[in-house]
Amino acid sequence: MSASPPSSARPAPAVRRRLFGHWWRSQSPSRQDRFVTVGPLVSVLLFLAAIISAFWYLRNEEIERETDSLRRDTEIAQQQIQLRLIDSQEQLLRLARELATRTVDSRGFEGQARSFAAERPELTQLLWLAPKRQLLGQWLAPGLEGLTHNGGPDPSLPMEGRRSEPERAFSTARDLQAPVYSRSFQNAAGVPVFQVHVPLIDRNGFVGSLVAEYSVQALERLLVPAEVTRRHAITVLDEAGNELAGNGGTPAGGAGKRATIVHDVPLTPAGTGLVLRGQGWRTSIGLISNTLFWMVVALSVLTVWMLLGAWRHMRRRTQIQNALIQETNFRRAMENSMLTGMRAMDLQGRITYVNPAFCAMTGFSEAELIDRRPPYPHWPPDRLDENARLLRQELQGRSPAGGVEVKVMRKDGSMFDARMYVSPLIDPKGQQTGWMTSMTNITEAKRIRDQLSASHERFTTVLEGLDAAVSVLSVEQSELLFANRSYRLWFGADARGHALLAGTSAQPGVVEDSVDTFGGLPVQELTQAGSDPREVFVESLQKWFDVRSRYLQWTDGRLAQMLIATDITARHQAEEQQRLQAEKAQVTSRLVTMGEMASSVAHELNQPLTAIANYCSGMVSRVQSDAIGKDDLIAALRKTARQAERAGQIIHRIRAFVKKSEPQRQAAQARAIIEDAVDLAGIELRRRHVQIHTYVAQRLPTLMVDPILIEQVVLNLLKNAAEAIDMAKLPPARRHIELRVVPRHTAEEGGVIEFSVTDKGPGMKEEVLGRMFEAFFSTKAEGLGIGLSLCRSIIESHRGRMRAENIYNGNAVVGCRFSFTLPVEPGARIEPAAPSASDSNTTTETTSP
Structure with a gap:
């Protein structure tokens, strides 16, 4: 059987191409343009990054090769110096054994030292020291004979008690009985050297020391191979990092430059504290100096710049096309909609x-x-x-x-x-x-314009028919822009009449450019703001005007002031007549009050007058009978004078109360007003057998009132309360009046001082309370009905309020309270006082005799 290849592997590239093509076609034209522009730019940037990475890799590889070469050369130099020192140490040990066994004297020491130093030119001297550090033998290198260290002791010799490197090495070799290397120091010639101390040991112990002194510079110069110094710079440093010796192994082009590669190894054998340092430089040019690198960078930057320019050009063309399309659509929409x-x-x-x-x-x-x-x-x-x-x-x-x-x-x-x-x-x-x-x-628009013209004509007709003067004045030029018939009748066509009503001076046609009263002020805020009406008296016309003004923008855009002045002369005369009648009513009320209290005043005056008569009759009788002495006569006269003063005070108080004077507001204290009112009311209260309890809070602010008028109100309220109690035939337990003066603060009135008069009388009916303050309304058969009405007018003229209410105990009326408030001047401090505090309480009781 033959196996067919997998069907999924064959069409994979075609599938990817189809997917990419489908994705590409799904993008909008503007996004495709963006990808086409950005793609080459990204490729160039990636190419430049690859070139930089390759150069960086080659540079690091070169540095690693140079570091390995420097390490090998430095270690070779270390080994050469180490082998020479070890070989010299072995020869010194042989010579030390001969010196310890006395087979060699001082003359023989010099000969062996000369032959030993002939093969070792890095030696500067050989010393044979006794246990007490005496110099038994010495060989000096040529050129060092006769040198001393600044005329002092030789720094190469150990001296007991002196802290020096030879002394430290000598003591250490004696104690350890083994060869010891000293740290580097400068000999008498100023050359950096170090010593090796080989102890001389026999059967008796330590018998001296053999000292070999090496020149650091000669060691570096003679023992470092020439091929090493040709490649790198080899230097010898002490523990502090100071350079003691070095060759001129700086490569071409490296002079004056800091070595980029450094390798340090210790200069063995240990104990000298010296460090062998190898320094290397890069043999090739750096990345920054590479011409090929900069050519690649320049070409890449040029390509990126051209791509960016093309991208910006395409973006600008796209923006222009979009703006053109948008502008075309906008104009078309505007033309279709306008x-x-x-x-x-x-x-x-x-x-x-x-x-x-x-x-x-x-x-x-x-x-x-x-x-x-x-x-x-x-x-x-x-x-x-x-x-x-x-x-x-x-x-x-x-x-x-x-x-x-x-x-x-x-x-x-x-x-x-x-x-x-x-x-x-x-x-x-x-x-x-x-x-x-x-x-x-x-x-x-034409129809509206015709209507506006007709409306303007009607409006002008109305303004011309007004009894009030209407005028408009330009603020900047002081030019009269409009004046109706009443204004022209009273002031003519002159702008000075407008200025007279506005309370300013105006010179038509004169503009002062140096002063701009309204400079920087917004016209809209001025035109929206109004002004409080005020009354102006024009002396030339002998008229009072109610003037209202506001700023407006005239038809040509100029800022103007409009005034409406209404003739209120008749109203002003009526108010003046009403004020005079109110003053007469107040004086009349006080006279009526004194008339009603005439019997009480007569009774009050009768007591001091009777006492004066009795005192005078008694003194006359006793003087006639020669039965009075001088001291008794003086005492009787003093008593008579006190009674006369008492009668005079009563008459003075009554005269001040009923004296006709102009109402005058002044700073007054509530306590003084209450004291004067209680003194006058006490005459009536004693006659009617009524007691009064007075409470005046401490630290009350000063009031701006007419004290005589406020005293009249308080006296009227106290007298009415006493009459109500007396007419009701109340028992002594209820024949009390409470007078309180306390501060109050309410959201409606703010800070006020409240005066209240409370009695325990029968109270008043509800219908009487509703008409209590009406003029000519009275519950007394012989009353005129002007007392409480006048009191309320006085309080309201002081911007206060007056109230009356019954006091209930359940459903039963157990008294009546009259109260009024007077406002406190702005800025005055209100401190509510606790009624129960005894230190802030002033109580005055007046009882019948």
Whole structure:
């Protein structure tokens, strides 16, 4: 049997192609353009990324090869120096054994040292030291004889008590009894060196030390192979990183540049603290200096820039096409929706275009108007000559800028008024190809204009017939823009009358540019704001005017002020007469009150007068009988004087109360007003056997009132309460009056001072409470009915309120309360006082004698 290949593997590429083609066709043209533009750009960017990655890989591989070569060379130099030092150490050990066994003296030491140093030019000197550090033998390299270190001790010799590298190495070798290398230091010649101390040991122990001193520079120069120094720079560093020796192995082009590859190894054997450093430079040019790389980058950038330019150009073309389509659709929609008819003509007057609004206005279709020549079908038959003249004027370009009014006939024969505007049609080359005419139906506008003219005439007639003076003045030029008949009758056609009513000075025709009173103020805010009415007295006319003003924008856009001045002379005279009568009524009320209290006042005055008479009679009798001494006479005279003062105070208080004076508001304290009122009322209260309890809160603010008028109100309320109690024949337990003055603060009135008079009398009926404050209403047979009405007028003139109410205990009336409030001046502080606080309570009791 033969097996057929799988059917799914064969058509896979075709399926992928079909899927890709289906996906590509499903994209919009703008998206396909975007993909076509972005595809090459992405390819170039990927190519540039691949080139950069290849260069980067080659550069890293080169650095790794150079690092391996530097490591090998540095280790070769390390091994050469290490082998030489180990070989020298073995020869030194042999010589140290001979010195320890005394087979070699100082002369023989010099000979062996000379032969030993002949094969080792890196040695600077050999020293044979005793256990106490005495110098037993010494060999110096040529050129070092006779050198001292700045005239001091030789730095290469160990000295007990001195901290130096030779001393440290000598002590360590003595203690360990093994060869010890010192750290690097500078010898007498200033050359960096290090020493190896080989201890001399015999049967008795430590007998000295053999010291070999090596030059670091000579070691590096002589023992590092020449092929290594040609490839790399080999230097010797101390523990602090200072360079002690080095060759000139810098490659061509690397001078002055920092080594890119560094490898450090210790300089063995250990103990010297020296480090052998190899430095390498890249032999090939870097990625940044590669010309091929920059050529690829430049070509890639140029390609990307060209692709971006093409993409931006395509996008700009797409945007322009979309804007053109949108503008075309917008203009078409605007032409189809606008109410203005548009008609285009060529230079011969042939109609080439009409919009739907023109067809709707005339009733003719587009086919009936296109390619028509004069006379047009929408021209009225009786106006053909006039329309032909206007058309010739239009074709000659002499149409007025403000348009012309014409009569247009609809297809059904009806007429309407229209205004036509003409403008030239210019092609892209700047040549005129025809004329564009816009036509607006002004039938309704003309009708409204006629109505407005008639309305303006009627309005002007009304203003001319007003008894009030109406004037409009330009704020900037002080020019009188309008004045009705009443204004002209009183002030003429002069702007000074307007300024007189407005309370400003005006000089018609004079404009001060240097001062702009309304500069920066918005005209709309000024025109929307009104002003409070005020009263102005014109002395030349001997008239009072109620003036109301506001700012408005005149027909030409200028800011103007309008004034309406109404003659209120008669009303002002009536108010003045009413004020005088109210003052007379107040004085009359006080006189009536004193008249009603005449018997009480007489009784009150009778007591001090009787006492004065008694004192005088007694003194006369005793003086006649010579039965009084000087001291008794003085005491009697003083008592007589006190009674006379008491009578004088009563008369002075009554005289001040009933004195006729002009109402005058002044700063007054509530406590002083209450004290004066209670003193006067006490005469009547004692006669009627009524007690009064007074409470005045502490720290009350100052009131701006007429104290005499407020005292009159309080006295009237106290007298009425006492009369109500006395007439009801109440028992002594209920013959009390409570007078309270406390601060209050309500949402309706704000901060006020409340005065209240409360009695325990029989109260009042509801119908009486409703008419209590009416003029000439009284519940007394002999009453005039002006007391409470006058009291209420006084309180309301002070912007206060007055109330009356019964006090109930269940359903039974147990008293009556009269109260009134006086407003507190703005800024005054109200501190409510607790009635139960004894320190803020002032109580005055007046009882019958």
